[in-house]
Amino acid sequence: MSDTGSGEKVFLAFALGALAGATIALLFAPAEGSETREKLGQKAREGRDRASEALRQGREAFERKRDRFSTTFERGAETPGPDEQEHA
16 A cells, blocks of 8 residues: 555655756746746646646545445455354
8 A cells, every 4th residue: 555655755756856957947047038937837837737647646546445445344344243153
């Protein structure tokens, strides 16, 4: 279970680091203000899209784990206990 979570954290950290690096590079690159603002806007949209995708994947992973837990719990509830098995 924890492997999936740590992989998602690594991906998110990588994406945020890449976005921060791109932003810093654009701020120090010689370009006109309007061109820099356009590039920053584009990178911000890309970062938003990546974050949305990571959030979607996280939600899907959570739902799969929740469903798996519910199924396991229901199977356990259906299994007769030791007292019930003796009387059968």
